[in-house]
Amino acid sequence: MWKRGKFALLVLLIEIAFIIVYGCVVVYDPDADASNPSHSISASLNGSNYRENMLEDYYPLFxxxxxxxxxxxxxxxxxxxxxxxxxxxxxxxxxxxxxxxxxxxxxxxxxxHGKLHIxxxxxxxxxxxxxxxxxxxxxxxxxxxxxxxxxxxxxxxxxxxxxxxxxxxxxxxxxxxxxxxxxxxxxxxxxxxxxxxxxxxxxxxxxxxxxxxxxxxxxxxxxxxxxxxxxxxxxxxxxxxxxxxxxxxxxxxxxxxxxxxxxxxxxxxxxxxxxxxxxxxxxxxxxxxxxxxxxxxxxxxxxxxxxxxxxxxxxxxxxxxxxxxxxxxxxxxxxxxxxxxxxxxxxxxxxxxxxxxASEDNYGYSLYEIFGYMSPAANSSKLAEIQSQYTEIEPGKGRxxxxxxxxxxxxxxxxxxxxxxxxxxxxxxxxxxxxxxxx
Amino acid sequence: MWKRGKFALLVLLIEIAFIIVYGCVVVYDPDADASNPSHSISASLNGSNYRENMLEDYYPLFxxxxxxxxxxxxxxxxxxxxxxxxxxxxxxxxxxxxxxxxxxxxxxxxxxHGKLHIxxxxxxxxxxxxxxxxxxxxxxxxxxxxxxxxxxxxxxxxxxxxxxxxxxxxxxxxxxxxxxxxxxxxxxxxxxxxxxxxxxxxxxxxxxxxxxxxxxxxxxxxxxxxxxxxxxxxxxxxxxxxxxxxxxxxxxxxxxxxxxxxxxxxxxxxxxxxxxxxxxxxxxxxxxxxxxxxxxxxxxxxxxxxxxxxxxxxxxxxxxxxxxxxxxxxxxxxxxxxxxxxxxxxxxxxxxxxxxxASEDNYGYSLYEIFGYMSPAANSSKLAEIQSQYTEIEPGKGRxxxxxxxxxxxxxxxxxxxxxxxxxxxxxxxxxxxxxxxx
Amino acid sequence: MWKRGKFALLVLLIEIAFIIVYGCVVVYDPDADASNPSHSISASLNGSNYRENMLEDYYPLFxxxxxxxxxxxxxxxxxxxxxxxxxxxxxxxxxxxxxxxxxxxxxxxxxxHGKLHIxxxxxxxxxxxxxxxxxxxxxxxxxxxxxxxxxxxxxxxxxxxxxxxxxxxxxxxxxxxxxxxxxxxxxxxxxxxxxxxxxxxxxxxxxxxxxxxxxxxxxxxxxxxxxxxxxxxxxxxxxxxxxxxxxxxxxxxxxxxxxxxxxxxxxxxxxxxxxxxxxxxxxxxxxxxxxxxxxxxxxxxxxxxxxxxxxxxxxxxxxxxxxxxxxxxxxxxxxxxxxxxxxxxxxxxxxxxxxxxASEDNYGYSLYEIFGYMSPAANSSKLAEIQSQYTEIEPGKGRxxxxxxxxxxxxxxxxxxxxxxxxxxxxxxxxxxxxxxxx
Missing domain, CATH: 1.10.3430.10 (Ammonium transporter AmtB like domains)
Structure with a gap:
């Protein structure tokens, strides 16, 4: 009984700890947050923008x-x-x-802001x-x-x-x-x-x-x-x-x-x-x-x-x-x-x-999205050129x-x-x- | 033999009844109807609108x-x-x-019009x-x-x-x-x-x-x-x-x-x-x-x-x-x-x-989509304000x-x-x- | 041992043959090719165009x-x-x-151009x-x-x-x-x-x-x-x-x-x-x-x-x-x-x-997409009318x-x-x- 009780206690304590931690630090990502209208259920709010919810891209693979x-x-x-x-x-x-x-x-x-987005x-x-x-x-x-x-x-x-x-x-x-x-x-x-x-x-x-x-x-x-x-x-x-x-x-x-x-x-x-x-x-x-x-x-x-x-x-x-x-x-x-x-x-x-x-010949500019630090340093003219076509690319270290x-x-x-x-x-x-x- | 025959007969009659009922009252939803060009197979008809077919949203979960x-x-x-x-x-x-x-x-x-859409x-x-x-x-x-x-x-x-x-x-x-x-x-x-x-x-x-x-x-x-x-x-x-x-x-x-x-x-x-x-x-x-x-x-x-x-x-x-x-x-x-x-x-x-x-603070206006009767009554100014942003909301009973x-x-x-x-x-x-x- | 060796050899030779053939004739379809920026990973490149990747339409069913x-x-x-x-x-x-x-x-x-797109x-x-x-x-x-x-x-x-x-x-x-x-x-x-x-x-x-x-x-x-x-x-x-x-x-x-x-x-x-x-x-x-x-x-x-x-x-x-x-x-x-x-x-x-x-009454113009050779011959006025609404339709043989x-x-x-x-x-x-x- 004691042994089984110990297992039960350990698992129970772990779950309680999880609940407390989640209660303190976890919040919804904007894509899952109803108070954020831009990802809303509504298809017609600002055009058919529920399509943009990242869920569509990931759920079947999840x-x-x-x-x-x-x-x-x-x-x-x-x-x-x-x-x-x-x-x-x-x-x-x-x-x-x-x-x-x-x-x-x-x-x-x-x-x-001190919270984890889920x-x-x-x-x-x-x-x-x-x-x-x-x-x-x-x-x-x-x-x-x-x-x-x-x-x-x-x-x-x-x-x-x-x-x-x-x-x-x-x-x-x-x-x-x-x-x-x-x-x-x-x-x-x-x-x-x-x-x-x-x-x-x-x-x-x-x-x-x-x-x-x-x-x-x-x-x-x-x-x-x-x-x-x-x-x-x-x-x-x-x-x-x-x-x-x-x-x-x-x-x-x-x-x-x-x-x-x-x-x-x-x-x-x-x-x-x-x-x-x-x-x-x-x-x-x-x-x-x-x-x-x-x-x-x-x-x-x-x-x-x-x-x-x-x-x-x-x-x-x-x-x-x-x-x-x-x-x-x-x-x-x-x-x-x-x-x-x-x-x-x-x-x-x-x-x-x-x-x-890997090189730009093979990948085009998506090279710098996959390997973030291969992208040119901030304020370089090369970076500006890349970003003009591919806005997500962030400055890297030119590896x-x-x-x-x-x-x-x-x-x-x-x-x-x-x-x-x-x-x-x-x-x-x-x-x-x-x-x-x-x- | 009689018992098995009875089972077979019952199931057969049920299926025949289904076929008759479907033949009389069931038609395709516009999203599945070929004669409705706005949901067609064609990507380029009126822009890439096959994307709008509701099937895409529901089929993997189905x-x-x-x-x-x-x-x-x-x-x-x-x-x-x-x-x-x-x-x-x-x-x-x-x-x-x-x-x-x-x-x-x-x-x-x-x-x-007397038909069920499927x-x-x-x-x-x-x-x-x-x-x-x-x-x-x-x-x-x-x-x-x-x-x-x-x-x-x-x-x-x-x-x-x-x-x-x-x-x-x-x-x-x-x-x-x-x-x-x-x-x-x-x-x-x-x-x-x-x-x-x-x-x-x-x-x-x-x-x-x-x-x-x-x-x-x-x-x-x-x-x-x-x-x-x-x-x-x-x-x-x-x-x-x-x-x-x-x-x-x-x-x-x-x-x-x-x-x-x-x-x-x-x-x-x-x-x-x-x-x-x-x-x-x-x-x-x-x-x-x-x-x-x-x-x-x-x-x-x-x-x-x-x-x-x-x-x-x-x-x-x-x-x-x-x-x-x-x-x-x-x-x-x-x-x-x-x-x-x-x-x-x-x-x-x-x-x-x-x-x-539940309140508007938590949900924004999507509250009124989830709980239809909590939405304001028809012709109220509140409803007009909501609908200006969120066109699907229908008049409710202000529950x-x-x-x-x-x-x-x-x-x-x-x-x-x-x-x-x-x-x-x-x-x-x-x-x-x-x-x-x-x- | 000889028999097993023969099986191993046959399968090995088949795989080697595949690798050689693939090396010679198979290339990525543009939708899978990183050097083609129009299907890129980037959502913001030319608008949110990664959505257009055909993968999204087919992968769950695949x-x-x-x-x-x-x-x-x-x-x-x-x-x-x-x-x-x-x-x-x-x-x-x-x-x-x-x-x-x-x-x-x-x-x-x-x-x-002599290559198979995959x-x-x-x-x-x-x-x-x-x-x-x-x-x-x-x-x-x-x-x-x-x-x-x-x-x-x-x-x-x-x-x-x-x-x-x-x-x-x-x-x-x-x-x-x-x-x-x-x-x-x-x-x-x-x-x-x-x-x-x-x-x-x-x-x-x-x-x-x-x-x-x-x-x-x-x-x-x-x-x-x-x-x-x-x-x-x-x-x-x-x-x-x-x-x-x-x-x-x-x-x-x-x-x-x-x-x-x-x-x-x-x-x-x-x-x-x-x-x-x-x-x-x-x-x-x-x-x-x-x-x-x-x-x-x-x-x-x-x-x-x-x-x-x-x-x-x-x-x-x-x-x-x-x-x-x-x-x-x-x-x-x-x-x-x-x-x-x-x-x-x-x-x-x-x-x-x-x-x-099958007829145009049932299908609309998508009839000519499903049965390609039922579409009118090239240069006919009927074809022009169809193509004005449904650009993918190709000339057929009017079957x-x-x-x-x-x-x-x-x-x-x-x-x-x-x-x-x-x-x-x-x-x-x-x-x-x-x-x-x-x-």
Whole structure:
């Protein structure tokens, strides 16, 4: 009773804290505020201006991302015989905590007169952030109690929010698909925690086996994640940027499936498709990230990148995961290193190369919207010329493409350090152990 | 053979009747009519005016609601070992009958030269109406034959259509999320029928137990219902109203999950998460309703309301459902009282309070669009001033906020009376028994 | 090892070929091209023109279609006890190959300076094309090895692309719902292959039986296909055309469910709903096609057409499929003849009748947009009058409605001939046997 009471108390206190914080600092964005007539319900007020509500641009993609978070990640983890049910349930609890906390942690850097504005964009961003917790959870499935997972979730979102602000707000890197701040961060945070908590019994846990039906459930999660990846990668963009992100992600996903099947049929010992291998290769969705560029032949590049990602991920599953579990004290229940970790690093490296090739020839002036610090300094004549055509462009620091690529790499290194350090501290922290002890 | 023939004949006759009625009275809305050039396929006809087609505003949310009705409600009821398959199948049959009949029953009050106009909005409304039948079906799962369910469906939609017209058309209440006319109505209609049909055997029916996989199927339904609730609550709104409804519903759902986990872990006897309890708390989606207001601190209120709803629903499941089955002759197969009934009443009471606080300060002039009868009477100078800025506003009756809140409460009481009365009559009606006897 | 190596090699070579072809001939459509400022990310560049990006019109429906292809078709085929897993997996592999190849084969007829333009519309069209392969796969489930399926997929998409160009590009028929070029083509291509490959053992294959849970999985696929059919039928339209297609498809689907239940309960031997029969009638989604017309009473016609389609399909399942398997050497694993073949022919015939009734009275000038060759010849005064109001209309050949209907029938006959001929050649081809022999 005491243990259950403690879980209930912790969750209750967290929700009360959220309510107080929201009551103090959160207000509606003007786009959602009825007292602001310019975004009103009325179609005829000042012309048909309800059309301008940003909701129209983002809501369908927001719901796609929601399906990925709650159905996709939830059912992805049902492949284990005994954890199926609690995987889906805890996935939902963690996502709900992470989203509420993430809205605060991600927006606290952009206050308006001391208030945080909330809109559909904040909700998408918060679901993106919650993905880091769910990725980490994949490495930890079956190892932590619910109460420990809740504590870890709060810590991880806090660290994630700071690291993302460092990368996006201060370094001004572009990582719209989240390969650095979501996938790499979430995977290595979780792997660092599992490293600290390592016990030998993990490796031969009998609950790990899959049964036929649990595998099919897992495929529901897998396919939904795969399917809505174009929405995930493009949700934060608009117009032609979003269009390109969708085309490239989609073709990249398709080519990745082909190469994964090919690789898997080679490395797998049996003569016919092996279920676990197939399931695994379907989980590859996570390797796809945003390729936001417009070089002339990007589409085939996207296909090459997707193909290589499929290869890396299948090889990692077959050779690296058992090796890490045996020799490196890293037991990775769902193989997040192959699904999010290595592909995330790979995507970040590729994106640094692609960024180093970015130029006004490829992008036109939208270059300066994507990479804010590549825009010319204030008061320069070049800036005036750009702004005469493209009013949103703000003064930057005149970064070169190579320098911008360098910052992308710095963000990757920082993120790895923060994720691994944060994970080790969290895994050993009094918080986790304290609750473990009493639970 | 005779029994099956009777079912086939009944369904066939219903479909033929639908076809005749549609042929006589249904025409396309101008937005769907090719002979009306102002909504044409052509982008360039009178400027890019195909953009104005209302379809663009409603279709993505319509499909979200469709997923809730056919996947969500269908799979929600698969948790019972033996009813899984027929639950999904009959759910679909009932929804298809209810939708076709609902389009007539909901639009018959608004004829245009003796014709009913049909558009995407009618389809959304008809799916909303079909939810009442599916909610009632939740209380009756396993108790009625298919033929009885079909008859009940036709009767319930007829009564629902009249009650909704009474509340929305005559009382002019606002209930866009449907807490009164959908959830409360559907739940108490179904509970009244189950009260009339009560037999002792219901309580220890062996088919009721869940098995592991049927539980996971039920979670597919549950999560989809939970996930698309923001679409359900906002589908009938536009612009900033829709935006607020989405934000509030989403945060309310998240906080509801936390409190449901906390409550469930306390009241549940075992030391770890119990599957049925978890499943139940995931079914809580139904408690969320539209909060359409724009008071400064609404977001935390939405979270508080969601939290309390989670608490009420879990407590009801653990204590009230067994009590009702034992002492009150009310056997509630899926616990619709906890999922739709009590939360519906609770939501209606909260909304009455919130309505009583509505004012022009919070809403601007959109107040008079949401609550039509609060708008000033025709020919008043106030009305002229409003219409100069907000041309859609129509003359009302100058209701005060308190009076409007009073009407909300009257609508709740009327709905309860109509639902319970209608359910008892339907349960005892010759129709139901007649078919039961022969089937 | 050699066999697996061969599969891996074939898939790898296909992907490499795709990458080379894409690198040589595919470029972004202007709507996705960053160097084209008129579709830019910027809202304020020349006014809020990002709104004009065609992505906004098509993306939500594209994702609905994606769910149908990967979840719908995939899970539809899980009803067989032993093939569930590989059905979903191979469905995904085939769709990914078909989509990448289809983008080339469908756009090669419309080059711009020797390049193919790729946009969200191409992706939708390619998913439509991939449906033909998945339909054929339904007839072949369990009979071909993965390597044979991959070869068949490449051949089928090639033939499909040519036949579609013949029908749409040369005959100028309208078949937006794809009843002729997708459903009829895919079904009879697959049936021709299964005819060639017929072996007696197919008919009593023990893996064919369903188990309880595999049936529920199949219903996930079925309901998703059913649910998003309005999106499938309307994805290529816009404005009021799309609106009508959605309303008619939706009502047609609803009435089809009623009649299917009625028919099934009659022809089925047992006293209660039979699972397989129910499952079958839920698979009826495939019978619905686009009804693009606007005659005054079309809605009831749509319901009548849907009802008859339900009747045809259930009767076919109960009587025709066993007959074909026994006497005609056609073993149709999933019954695609009932789900896509006969309903496709039926829909094509109905649409020819409906087309013969098309006139300016029903459609206004949008008639000439839907049926391009019915528009008056160049330089006629009638054309000038039309173009003054409706600038997109291009000169046609002044076809009468009856002539247009005749071309619809010719397209049907050609498609049947091409599909059956192509299927027989493919089934007997050295390619299929060669790989079979070594595999």
């Amino acid at each position: 719901q796609d991302v929601s399906v990925m978070i709650f159905i996709g990640f939830g059912f992805l983890m049902t492949f284990m015989k005994k954890y199926g049910y609690s995987a889906v349930a805890l996935n939902m609890l963690l996502a709900c905590i992470a989203v509420q906390w993430g809205i605060i942690m991600q927006n606290v850097w952009h206050t308006h 809109n559909v964009f904040s909700l998408i961003n918060a679901e993106f952030g919650s993905a880091t917790v769910l990725i980490s959870y994949g490495a930890l499935l079956g190892k932590l109690s619910p109460i420990q997972l809740v504590v870890m979730c709060m810590i991880e979102i806090t660290i994630f929010g700071c690291n993302e602000h460092l990368g996006v707000g201060i370094y001004k890197t572009a990582d719209i698909g989240g390969s650095i701040f979501l996938h790499t961060f979430g995977a290595y945070f979780g792997l660092a925690v599992t490293f600290v908590l390592y016990r030998k019994e993990f490796c031969e846990h009998p609950k790990e086996g899959a049964v036929y039906h649990s595998d099919i459930f897992a495929m529901i999660g897998t396919i939904y994640l795969w399917l809505f990846w174009p929405s995930f990668n493009s949700a934060l963009g608009l117009g032609d940027d979003r269009h390109r992100a969708i085309i490239n992600t989609y073709l990249s996903l398709c080519s990745c499936v082909l190469i994964s099947f090919a690789t898997s049929s080679l490395v797998d010992g049996k003569n016919r498709f092996n279920m676990e291998a197939l399931l695994n290769l379907f989980r590859l969705e996570a390797i796809i990230y945003l390729l936001y560029l417009s070089v002339k032949y990007l589409t085939p590049f996207a296909m090459i990148i997707g193909s290589l990602a499929g290869f890396i991920s299948v090889m990692g599953y077959h050779f690296l995961t058992p090796f890490l579990a045996k020799y490196c004290r890293i037991h990775d229940t769902c193989g997040v290193n192959n699904l999010h970790g290595m592909p995330g690093i790979y995507a970040a490296l590729v994106s640094a190369i692609v960024v180093s090739l 070169t493409a190579s320098l911008q690529a360098g910052y992308q790499l710095i963000a990757l290194v920082t993120t790895l350090a923060v994720a691994i350090g944060g994970g080790i501290v969290t895994g050993q922290s009094k918080f986790i152990f304290y609750f473990d002890f009493f639970y | 499909q979200d609601v469709s997923v809730m009705i056919f996947i969500g409600f269908g799979f929600l009821m698969t948790f019972m070992k033996k009813y899984g398959y027929s639950a999904v199948a009959l759910n679909m049959l009932l929804a298809c009958i209810a939708v076709q009949w609902g389009i007539i029953m909901q639009n018959v009050w608004h004829t245009h 558009n995407v909005f009618s389809l959304i409304n008809a799916e909303f109406g079909s939810a009442t039948v599916l909610i009632s079906y939740g209380a009756l799962l396993g108790k009625l034959s298919p033929i009885q369910l079909v008859v009940m469906c036709m009767i319930e939609i007829t009564i629902f259509g009249c009650n909704e017209h009474l509340g929305v058309g005559i009382y002019k209440t606002a209930d866009i999320g449907g807490s009164i006319f959908l959830h409360t109505f559907g739940a108490y209609f179904g509970l009244a029928v189950t009260f009339v049909l009560y037999r002792k055997e219901f309580c220890e029916h062996p088919k009721e137990g869940a098995v592991y996989h049927s539980d996971i199927f039920a979670m597919i339904g549950t999560i989809y219902l939970w996930l698309f609730w923001p679409s359900f609550n906002s589908a009938l709104g536009l612009g900033d109203d829709r935006h607020r409804a989405i934000i509030n519903t989403y945060l309310s759902l998240c906080s509801c999950v936390l409190i449901s986990f906390a409550t469930s872990s306390l009241v549940d006897g075992k030391n770890r998460f119990n599957m049925e309890a978890l499943l139940n708390l995931f079914r809580l989606e139904a408690i969320i309703y539209l909060l359409y207001l724009s008071v400064k601190y609404l977001t935390p209120f939405a979270m508080i309301i969601g939290s309390l709803a989670g608490f009420i629903s879990v407590m009801g499941y653990h204590f009230l459902t067994p009590f009702l089955a034992k002492y009150c002759r009310i056997h509630d197969t899926c616990g619709v009282n906890n999922l739709h009934g009590m939360p519906g009443i609770y939501a209606a009471l909260v909304s009455a309070i919130v309505v009583s606080l 005060t906020a308190s009076l409007q809140a009073g009407y909300q409460l009257i609508a709740l009481v009327t709905t309860l009376a109509v639902a319970i009365g209608g359910g008892i009559v339907t349960g005892q009606s010759k129709f139901i028994f007649y078919f039961d006897f022969f089937y | 994702q609905d279609v994606s769910v149908m292809i990967f979840i719908g078709f995939g899970f539809l085929m899980t009803f067989m006890k032993k093939y569930g897993y590989s059905a979903v997996a191979l469905n995904m592999l085939l769709a990914c190959i078909a989509v990448q190849w289809g983008i080339i084969m469908q756009n090669v007829w419309h080059t711009h 946009n969200v519309f191409s992706l939708i069209n390619a998913e439509f094309g991939s449906a033909t392969v998945l339909i054929s796969y339904g007839a072949l489930l369990g009979k071909l090895s993965p390597i044979q399926l991959v070869v068949m997929c490449m051949i089928e998409i090639t033939i499909f692309g040519c036949n579609e160009h013949l029908g749409v590009g040369i005959y100028k028929t309208a078949d937006i719902g794809g009843s002729i070029f997708l459903h009829t083509f895919g079904a009879y291509f697959g049936l021709a292959v299964t005819f060639v490959l017929y072996r007696k053992e197919f008919c009593e294959h023990p893996k064919e039986g369903a188990v309880y849970h595999s049936d529920i999985f199949a219903m996930i696929g079925t309901i998703y296909l059913w649910l998003f059919w309005p999106s499938f039928n309307s994805a290529l339209g816009l404005g009021d055309d799309r609106h009508r297609a959605i309303i008619n498809t939706y009502l047609s689907l609803c009435s089809c469910v009623l009649i299917s239940f009625a028919t099934s309960s009659l022809v089925d031997g047992k006293n209660r709903f039979n699972m397989e029969a129910l499952l079958n009638l839920f698979r009826l989604e495939a019978i619905i096609y686009l009804l693009y017309l606007s005659v005054k009473y079309l809605t009831p016609f749509a319901m009548i057409i849907g009802s008859l389609a339900g009747f045809i399909s259930v009767m076919g399942y109960h009587f025709l499929t066993p007959f074909l398997a026994k006497y005609c050497r056609i073993h149709d694993t999933c019954g695609v003849n009932n789900l896509h073949g006969m309903p496709g022919i039926y829909a094509a015939l109905v649409s020819a009748i409906v087309v013969s009734l 009468t409605a009856s002539l247009q209907a005749g071309y619809q029938l010719i397209a049907l006959v050609t498609t049947l001939a091409v599909a059956i001929g192509g299927g027989i050649v493919t089934g007997q081809s050295k390619f299929i046997f060669y790989f079979d022999f070594f595999y």
